[in-house]
Amino acid sequence: MSSVAVEKKPRAVVLGASAGGINALGFLFSELREDFSLPILVTKHVGLNDDRGMLRVLARQSVLPVRVAKDKYRIQAGAIYLAPADYHMLVEGQGVISLNLEEPVAHSRPSIDVLFQSAARVYGQELVAVVLTGANRDGADGIRTVKHFGGTTVAQCPENAEIGLMPRASLDTGCVDYLMTLEEISAFLDQIGA
Amino acid sequence: MMENGSVADLERLELDLLLDAVKTRYGYDFHDYAKASMIRRVRKYMDKVGIDYVSGLIPLFLHDDRAFHRFVKSLAVVVTEMFRDPDVFKVLREEVIPVLKTYPFIKIWHAGCASGQEVYSMAILLEEEGILDRCQIYATDFNDGALKLAKNGIYPAQDISRYENNYRLAGGKAQLGDYWVSRYDSIKINRRLAERVTFANHNLVTDGVFGEMNLVMCRNVLIYFNEQLQDRALTLINDSLCPRGFLCIGRRENLKFSQIRNHLEDVSNRLRIYRKLGS
Numbered sequence: 413m414s415s416v417a418v419e420k421k422p423r424a425v426v427l428g429a430s431a432g433g434i435n436a437l438g439f440l441f442s443e444l445r446e447d448f449s450l451p452i453l454v455t456k457h458v459g460l461n462d463d464r465g466m467l468r469v470l471a472r473q474s475v476l477p478v479r480v481a482k483d484k485y486r487i488q489a490g491a492i493y494l495a496p497a498d499y500h501m502l503v504e505g506q507g508v509i510s511l512n513l514e515e516p517v518a519h520s521r522p523s524i525d526v527l528f529q530s531a532a533r534v535y536g537q538e539l540v541a542v543v544l545t546g547a548n549r550d551g552a553d554g555i556r557t558v559k560h561f562g563g564t565t566v567a568q569c570p571e572n573a574e575i576g577l578m579p580r581a582s583l584d585t586g587c588v589d590y591l592m593t594l595e596e597i598s599a600f601l602d603q604i605g606a
Numbered sequence: 607m608m609e610n611g612s613v614a615d616l617e618r619l620e621l622d623l624l625l626d627a628v629k630t631r632y633g634y635d636f637h638d639y640a641k642a643s644m645i646r647r648v649r650k651y652m653d654k655v656g657i658d659y660v661s662g663l664i665p666l667f668l669h670d671d672r673a674f675h676r677f678v679k680s681l682a683v684v685v686t687e688m689f690r691d692p693d694v695f696k697v698l699r700e701e702v703i704p705v706l707k708t709y710p711f712i713k714i715w716h717a718g719c720a721s722g723q724e725v726y727s728m729a730i731l732l733e734e735e736g737i738l739d740r741c742q743i744y745a746t747d748f749n750d751g752a753l754k755l756a757k758n759g760i761y762p763a764q765d766i767s768r769y770e771n772n773y774r775l776a777g778g779k780a781q782l783g784d785y786w787v788s789r790y791d792s793i794k795i796n797r798r799l800a801e802r803v804t805f806a807n808h809n810l811v812t813d814g815v816f817g818e819m820n821l822v823m824c825r826n827v828l829i830y831f832n833e834q835l836q837d838r839a840l841t842l843i844n845d846s847l848c849p850r851g852f853l854c855i856g857r858r859e860n861l862k863f864s865q866i867r868n869h870l871e872d873v874s875n876r877l878r879i880y881r882k883l884g885s
């Protein structure tokens with residue numbers, strides 16, 4: 413895969429990851445350049461009290477600032493936001509993050525579907541959504557919504573993922589534009605964030 | 607007029623029209639609620655009643671008030687728990703309650719108490735510190751369904767291991783199980799803990815100040831609101847606090863958007879516990 417055509421220059425990237433996700437995210441973050449120009453919002457399934465550990469690990473691997481999101485944080489270009497443990501993370505119209513305590517979706521809180529579906533409504537065609545490794549089906553409904561609102565959808569190749577179930581479920585929706593290895597996703601982010 | 611509106615623009619327009627209709631018909635104003643969560647609840651409700659367009663809810667809500675009230679109830683489907691964020695209760699016990707103990711009479715307000723677990727956690731703390739009988743606790747929510755659950759104090763037994771774990775992490779030394787009676791698959795909180803509690807309907811958006819509180823707990827309610835509405839609700843709460851009163855908000859919430867920040871000092875900013883400056 414050389415370069416990928418994206419309709420419009422994206423304004424944001426959303427990433428979803430579950431089991432195996434720390435390694436995958438760590439790899440992607442370590443490859444990002446300092447002048448990466450888009451915000452990255454990440455929902456990684458995480459145990460009740462484990463978001464600080466996740467933050468510590470991922471912050472070490474990124475030249476960009478990494479934060480655990482708080483309610484009504486203003487989304488800034490070139491920054492990475494992680495959904496906090498036990499809350500859903502959503503995007504509001506004014507480029508603001510909001511959190512909620514709705515029931516778990518796809519057995520998860522935070523849920524990838526919730527992030528993707530809210531971001532799809534705000535960024536429309538200017539959104540890139542990526543589903544990475546995981547052992548459940550979260551993200552699939554989100555991918556469908558992102559597609560419906562005109563965004564670009566990517567799934568990690570199931571064979572390339574530590575656990576292929578989650579990207580496979582997204583793939584099965586028929587709404588995935590690109591299937592990529594982690595290396596290709598990294599190159600793709602580099603291209604759109606330049 | 608909308609310039610070739612996208613799917614998202616249309617949905618936003620429909621939502622605004624729906625909220626206008628609701629406000630005019632029922633007086634509930636949801637315009638300044640965080641839209642992303644609101645659209646989720648609306649969509650969920652649409653799936654349940656089999657309506658395809660957001661604007662399709664307008665005739666339904668205008669003509670069928672029971673349908674509307676079911677929707678309001680669904681807005682507050684929340685999961686709360688006893689001693690959520692144990693560290694917070696630990697600091698309340700170790701740093702806030704010792705101050706409250708010095709007062710002859712203590713008023714505490716749980717704004718947005720949901721199904722009440724937080725209220726009973728507080729009552730347990732106060733009981734263990736020996737001041738429950740000197741306290742008046744107000745537990746309010748704008749959702750009557752939630753208030754009823756709170757008043758009943760009956761919770762699923764499957765949650766108790768989490769409650770017990772939280773309680774221990776919060777520095778609890780007794781047997782939490784002594785504070786309720788177990789039934790088949792539920793527990794019922796002892797009436798003793800509700801003796802000092804008044805449950806009441808209160809809407810932080812439309813209702814007024816609640817006088818002279820020594821401690822206000824308003825956790826995970828502000829997240830429902832946009833910044834402007836957060837500021838309004840926080841101003842109302844600040845006006846309800848007596849001088850040197852305490853305020854506790856949710857772990858992931860912020861006072862950043864509110865001018866009341868200037869009137870508060872930190873007890874623990876990390877745990878979102880604050881104290882009003884003297885006047």
Ligand SMILES: C[S@@+](CC[C@H](N)C(=O)[O-])C[C@H]1O[C@@H](n2cnc3c(N)ncnc32)[C@H](O)[C@@H]1O
Nearest residue numbers: 682684686718720748749809810811825826827
């Ligand atoms: C997530 S619960 C918080 C429960 C508890 N404080 C906790 O943190 O576990 C939020 C509650 O806020 C209530 N709420 C939402 N909007 C409100 C308003 N305008 N006025 C009063 N309560 C409101 C909801 O009905 C819900 O019960």
